[in-house]
Amino acid sequence: MRQSVISDNLHRIQQRLTGTAARLVAVTKTHPVERLREAYEAGARIFGENRVQEMAAKQPELPTDVEWHLIGHLQTNKVKYIAPFVHTIQSIDSLKLLLEVERQAAKHNRVIKGLLQFHIADEETKTGLTLAEAEEILQSAEFRSLQHVRLAGVMGIATNTPNEDQLRREFRQLRGYFDKLKALYFAEDESFREISMGMSSDYELALREGSTLIRVGSAIFGSR
Template sequence: MIADNLRYFEQQLLGSKARLVAVTKTHPVERLQEAYDAGARLFGENKVQEMVAKQPELPQDIEWHLIGHLQTNKVKYVAPFVHTIQSIDSLKLLQEIEKQAAKHGRVIQGLLQFHIAEEETKFGLSLAEAEEILQSAAYQAMRHVQIAGVMGVATNTTDEAQLRREFRELRGYFEQLQTRYFAQQPAFREISMGMSSDFRLALEEGSTLIRVGSAIFGARNYGVSG
């Protein structure tokens, strides 16, 4: 089933620039291995603890993306192996990622998370806050974090017009930052938006990373194995 679901999404992505992040939260290692065997290589986790527990049990060429809110005191646990932290929402967090990545002689990719949803509970920056970070001397001195793009979580709604507006807003932020700060940096290329329910709209609006969990792995198992 997982292999069939992955094939379906890979077909949906044909002809687009987008890659699939298989969101693996709450799913056991066996199911992640099944996804790996079917060709998945980008795995997204929301919680540090879960990612740290699963990573040693799985093949080492997996590109791990942390997509949930990250507290600065937990960065040290993922710094040895995480590929991309999609949820950067403060200079303080960036500074900690820089510090911990330096300890391991690594460069960690990061996406700036923007607040695009109507819900107040979602984390994220405004454009002004993102620019303040990028203009800071602290950021400009960093050598172990590479900002590779932007990420956003749309409102949980079936209103397509609203979702499209929010995805366009995020793409607009990406384009403004690209022009102002990253014009000479081809590595700044990711727009992470779209999930199981709204990925088609996100693709139409220029997403390069879609984050899909339940449509690959089925319903989540909270506290239930198998």
């Protein structure tokens, strides 16, 4: 895809975000570094990757002001590879993972942001927490002792469906989880403010339901 097309796509989405609370996460998985540079030159500053190895390989090739977000499932044994630079891990789905992020971030004297990933889709293949599981984490003594991970909100992946009513329900469910956790556990914490929902096919709906981070790949870079 020519640079002007990537640039045009980015600017169109950025324009759509004007006046909303949302920021764009450009999903760069499987795209070569040259395309990421084109997106960077067109103004993209938050890049989302699904795989640790790919993110770790691309990070040194791009400017240091890029905010790297890990948006795919993260195994605890892979945290060490991204701990030196990752800004936000959007896929926190267990206390075990949180504790490992804490351990690895401490080694680098960093604070890494995390989003609690919830299972909102009508698809078993998608991972994520239930509300009860999330509350169990937040009520634990281990969570309260964390110093190098800061939970900044929630993330969810909606069902892959053209059914707008279903998508709206799922986005509202995630927004409801955010509101409840904010009121009960983060009322005084201004940094707990992110609701990451919406992708290339459904971000318009997600924006209307209160998304603050949309994860868009193919609408910027074209299909892989």
